[in-house]
Amino acid sequence: MSEDIDEQIKNIEEEIRETPYNKSTEQHIGRLKAKIAKLKEKKQKREKGRSEGGGGYDIRKEGDATVALVGLPSVGKSTLLNKLTNAESEVANYHFTTLEVIPGVMHYNGAEIQLLDLPGLVEGAAKGKGRGREILSVIRNVDLIIMIGDIYRHDISKIEEELRTHGIRLNQEPPDIKIEEKDRDGIRINTTVELEDISKDTVMDILREFGYVNANVVIRSDIDDQGLVDHLSRNRVYLPSFPIINKTDLVEEEERKRLKKNLEDREALFISAENGNGIEEVKRRIFDELDFIRIFLRPQGEKADDEPMVLKKGSTVKDVCKKLHSDFIENFRYARIWGPTAKFPKQKVGLDHELAEGDTVRIIKG
Numbered sequence: 001m002s003e004d005i006d007e008q009i010k011n012i013e014e015e016i017r018e019t020p021y022n023k024s025t026e027q028h029i030g031r032l033k034a035k036i037a038k039l040k041e042k043k044q045k046r047e048k049g050r051s052e053g054g055g056g057y058d059i060r061k062e063g064d065a066t067v068a069l070v071g072l073p074s075v076g077k078s079t080l081l082n083k084l085t086n087a088e089s090e091v092a093n094y095h096f097t098t099l100e101v102i103p104g105v106m107h108y109n110g111a112e113i114q115l116l117d118l119p120g121l122v123e124g125a126a127k128g129k130g131r132g133r134e135i136l137s138v139i140r141n142v143d144l145i146i147m148i149g150d151i152y153r154h155d156i157s158k159i160e161e162e163l164r165t166h167g168i169r170l171n172q173e174p175p176d177i178k179i180e181e182k183d184r185d186g187i188r189i190n191t192t193v194e195l196e197d198i199s200k201d202t203v204m205d206i207l208r209e210f211g212y213v214n215a216n217v218v219i220r221s222d223i224d225d226q227g228l229v230d231h232l233s234r235n236r237v238y239l240p241s242f243p244i245i246n247k248t249d250l251v252e253e254e255e256r257k258r259l260k261k262n263l264e265d266r267e268a269l270f271i272s273a274e275n276g277n278g279i280e281e282v283k284r285r286i287f288d289e290l291d292f293i294r295i296f297l298r299p300q301g302e303k304a305d306d307e308p309m310v311l312k313k314g315s316t317v318k319d320v321c322k323k324l325h326s327d328f329i330e331n332f333r334y335a336r337i338w339g340p341t342a343k344f345p346k347q348k349v350g351l352d353h354e355l356a357e358g359d360t361v362r363i364i365k366g
């Protein structure tokens, strides 16, 4: 059962630790990492069956994007949610005040952004401590993660580690790998970059470990063995994230400066959720990190609206229609566009046309 799986994972992890990494062991280690990933997938599938539908953890996504506030207990997540949104999440000076997911909505620059206040994450969450697994499942499905610490507990690497263990990759581009399965001829690997950290033999072995026999593989990024394993275990998600350090009202300027220097490379924001210091910067940063685009609607026979419509990057004409009314998709004939993605002004396009910042769109219904 799952104890067995844990045991197996542990044994393999131990083997990896004890094997010196060099050219002759690289392939073996790659295979072991693939084995671990597969065992973890198996384990998660089993657990999912057990823990699905935990009350308070089935969150309906609303608005243009969803953001999770993640951090240790009592760092001030609920206080911050209440400052940023219309929500009233309970605040108290003891741990685990918040036991469910509390949503709130923040309006900014024309975007409606859903923020989720989550119960504090503890070490061992990925293994199920403190309803950790349910919380992590919610986190997997958001668009942005805010890591919150406070001036006493600013080491957010522990939380990052829990997220990693659960298959969440932060601020990392997914590797560019295409695999096309074939009927015969074995595995063929083509690369467009020089692979410095992994040999083709290891790539081959890891692919076989994941069950590929005949396939054309094109690798366009300089991956290592873990990157390849990540790509092949489909339970990985890649999300943007930034840190916030709260309760700066409790320290002197000197100490604040020292902390800032420590967290410089992570571009952390320093705030006081209680007295409101830095709240505007938080709003702006959330908006910027979400990579929204703004487009303008231009109804027939009229000028373009002044108020932009906010959409996620990569949105299409279809997404515009969806936001307007279901009627616009059902009776859609075509759209006309002006601006950056138009080959010429008033170009006629279909539902699949991808839009960009500053486009103007007119929808023609039948």
Ligand SMILES: Nc1nc2c(ncn2[C@@H]2O[C@H](COP(=O)(O)OP(=O)(O)OP(=O)(O)O)[C@@H](O)[C@H]2O)c(=O)[nH]1
Pocket (backbone or CB within 6 Å): 072, 073, 074, 075, 076, 077, 078, 079, 080, 090, 091, 092, 093, 094, 095, 096, 097, 098, 099, 118, 119, 120, 246, 247, 248, 249, 250, 271, 272, 273, 274, 275
């Ligand atoms: N001095 C100071 N206290 C704060 C600040 N933000 C929150 N607090 C206090 O810290 C305590 C915990 O705040 P919460 O907002 O409940 O923290 P939480 O992270 O939601 O806690 P859990 O739900 O238990 O995980 C409360 O007593 C708050 O009043 C701040 O900026 N400055």
Ligand SMILES: [Mg+2]
Pocket (backbone or CB within 6 Å): 077, 078, 079, 089, 090, 091, 097, 098, 117, 118, 119
């Ligand atoms: Mg709370």
